Amino acid sequence: MSDEKKLTTRAQDFSAWYNEVVLRAELADYSPVRGCMVIRPDGYGIWERMQRALDDMFKATGHRNAYFPLFIPQSFLNREAEHVEGFAPETAVVTHGGGKELEEPLVVRPTSETIIYAMFAKWVHSYRDLPLLINQWANVVRWEMRTRLFLRTLEFLWQEGHTAHATHDEAEEEARRMLGVYRTFMEDWMAMPVVTGRKTDAERFAGALRTYSCEAMMQDNKALQAGTSHNLGQNFARVFELTFQTESGGTDFAWNTSWGVSTRLVGGLVMTHGDDKGLRVPPRLAPTEAVVVPIWRSDEERARVLAAADALRTALAARVRVHIDARDTLKPGAKYYEWELRGVPVRVELGPRDLDRGQAVLVRRDTGAKQPVSLDTVTMELEHLLATVQNDMLRAARERREQHSRRGNITYAQFRELMDGEGAFVYAGWCGDGACEAAIKDETKATIRVLPDEEFRSAEAPATCLKCGRPSTSEALWAKAY
RNA sequence: CGGGGCGUAGCGUAGCCUGGUAUCGCGCCUGCUUUGGGAGCAGGAGGUCACCGGUUCAAAUCCGGUCGCCCCGACCA
Numbered sequence: 263m264s265d266e267k268k269l270t271t272r273a274q275d276f277s278a279w280y281n282e283v284v285l286r287a288e289l290a291d292y293s294p295v296r297g298c299m300v301i302r303p304d305g306y307g308i309w310e311r312m313q314r315a316l317d318d319m320f321k322a323t324g325h326r327n328a329y330f331p332l333f334i335p336q337s338f339l340n341r342e343a344e345h346v347e348g349f350a351p352e353t354a355v356v357t358h359g360g361g362k363e364l365e366e367p368l369v370v371r372p373t374s375e376t377i378i379y380a381m382f383a384k385w386v387h388s389y390r391d392l393p394l395l396i397n398q399w400a401n402v403v404r405w406e407m408r409t410r411l412f413l414r415t416l417e418f419l420w421q422e423g424h425t426a427h428a429t430h431d432e433a434e435e436e437a438r439r440m441l442g443v444y445r446t447f448m449e450d451w452m453a454m455p456v457v458t459g460r461k462t463d464a465e466r467f468a469g470a471l472r473t474y475s476c477e478a479m480m481q482d483n484k485a486l487q488a489g490t491s492h493n494l495g496q497n498f499a500r501v502f503e504l505t506f507q508t509e510s511g512g513t514d515f516a517w518n519t520s521w522g523v524s525t526r527l528v529g530g531l532v533m534t535h536g537d538d539k540g541l542r543v544p545p546r547l548a549p550t551e552a553v554v555v556p557i558w559r560s561d562e563e564r565a566r567v568l569a570a571a572d573a574l575r576t577a578l579a580a581r582v583r584v585h586i587d588a589r590d591t592l593k594p595g596a597k598y599y600e601w602e603l604r605g606v607p608v609r610v611e612l613g614p615r616d617l618d619r620g621q622a623v624l625v626r627r628d629t630g631a632k633q634p635v636s637l638d639t640v641t642m643e644l645e646h647l648l649a650t651v652q653n654d655m656l657r658a659a660r661e662r663r664e665q666h667s668r669r670g671n672i673t674y675a676q677f678r679e680l681m682d683g684e685g686a687f688v689y690a691g692w693c694g695d696g697a698c699e700a701a702i703k704d705e706t707k708a709t710i711r712v713l714p715d716e717e718f719r720s721a722e723a724p725a726t727c728l729k730c731g732r733p734s735t736s737e738a739l740w741a742k743a744y
Numbered sequence: 745c746g747g748g749g750c751g752u753a754g755c756g757u758a759g760c761c762u763g764g765u766a767u768c769g770c771g772c773c774u775g776c777u778u779u780g781g782g783a784g785c786a787g788g789a790g791g792u793c794a795c796c797g798g799u800u801c802a803a804a805u806c807c808g809g810u811c812g813c814c815c816c817g818a819c820c821a
Binding site: 595744 | 745770778779780781782783812813814815816817818819820821
């Protein structure tokens with residue numbers, strides 16, 4: 263075997279490995295436009311399944327989809343001071359249309375708070391109009407300096423939920439609820455465990471009261487911010503005059519939330535589950551859950567095996583997303599490598615020896631384990647195996663995260679050594695002073711990913727700040743991040 | 745925007761220092777033999793050497809410039 267066909271290993275160069283997997287598994291490709299990528303069918307298929315699952319969850323929690331314009335009048339973005347400060351440096355701006363210079367430049371949305379709350383202001387009059395629960399699936403543009411496939415591109419696809427509520431507490435509840443939805447999705451569908459919590463002021467969304475986040479650990483022990491949910495308070499309502507008559511007859515500004523996840527999740531999936539053979543897709547998100555590979559030697563066997571394989575595919579297709587690889591230009595071994603690279607969760611081998619025994623062989627992508635099963639029960643066995651793979655992938659990812667998490671006493675020197683080396687999720691005390699946070703970021707590149715929610719906090723709360731040694735006011739999760 | 749690297753066939757590359765119209769592998773096409781972990785043999789198609797200008801009898805190669813992309817940093821989902 264020539265080395266040319268092998269991937270760079272994760273240990274050799276994690277970054278190179280990631281790019282090779284994305285390109286060679288045909289999830290995406292570089293486009294003629296700097297910083298913009300093309301999402302290819304295999305990558306888009308994963309995104310479509312993510313969309314479907316999330317959309318069902320949004321609907322189940324009472325949200326409805328709508329669509330707002332790609333262009334936002336520049337003046338809208340300028341209204342919320344913190345918001346414009348955060349986003350203006352990375353906007354793309356349209357100054358000409360139809361050959362004429364525009365009277366007011368149009369910003370290509372980097373996020374849609376401003377235009378959506380301007381519309382909400384038209385639609386909301388009474389407390390009876392609340393809550394207003396809207397989601398949109400859209401593309402957004404942020405002019406980033408440096409881009410990476412799926413993780414950071416100039417244009418990306420996402421969903422952004424936007425809601426308006428009558429009270430602070432209702433908005434807070436909504437922001438927390440949607441963070442929970444994200445967490446459920448990431449764990450149950452992506453098999454990607456996350457730590458949830460609140461962002462510090464330094465990492466808070468521009469214009470929000472509070473930002474909550476789901477943070478996942480990638481295989482290089484860096485954190486990926488996988489989804490965020492914001493309690494926007496009344497900040498946007500004030501500048502867009504989003505008011506309503508209260509039950510008691512007064513007037514109040516509405517309380518908003520916004521929350522989003524993006525195609526970045528596909529990158530997170532790769533970096534959570536991929537191995538040195540390529541991609542591993544958790545069954546629930548796999549466009550193809552199982553691939554049937556028929557095996558034969560002679561023409562006679564070929565006819566017999568292909569007929570049986572086709573019958574098998576038909577039987578499985580009733581319950582499982584299945585593909586048959588009947589190409590006769592490749593030997594079975596070559597097909598195995600290809601489907602492993604593409605990350606299909608289970609391979610179903612069917613050859614003459616199997617037919618003689620009335621069986622097929624199921625091979626797990628995650629562990630490589632082989633298991634012969636009777637053709638009489640193969641559908642049930644396959645469904646069961648897919649569920650097992652899904653669960654095992656989450657468990658394996660969680661174990662890996664815990665192995666690379668540090669709790670308890672740690673000196674700043676030890677912390678620095680850890681961050682300079684293999685990296686980790688470090689749970690440690692924080693005095694609450696932004697200066698300590700900034701100093702640590704400056705010295706180690708590590709940031710506070712979240713102030714973790716209670717269930718993620720250590721049994722014994724840290725007593726002192728990791729940096730300055732003063733009394734800790736909250737436990738913080740520190741890591742380098744994407 | 746700073747630092748580094750690279751632009752040669754669909755992809756990956758050699759050649760560049762020391763000028764003479766381009767190497768190899770993968771892939772692709774045809775045929776035969778193969779097929780339980782990346783098949784073998786034979787034949788074949790495919791290249792304005794990123795672009796512009798200069799030096800020269802002659803430029804992928806030397807000189808000047810331009811553009812693009814990737815990687816590392818600062819900024820960020």
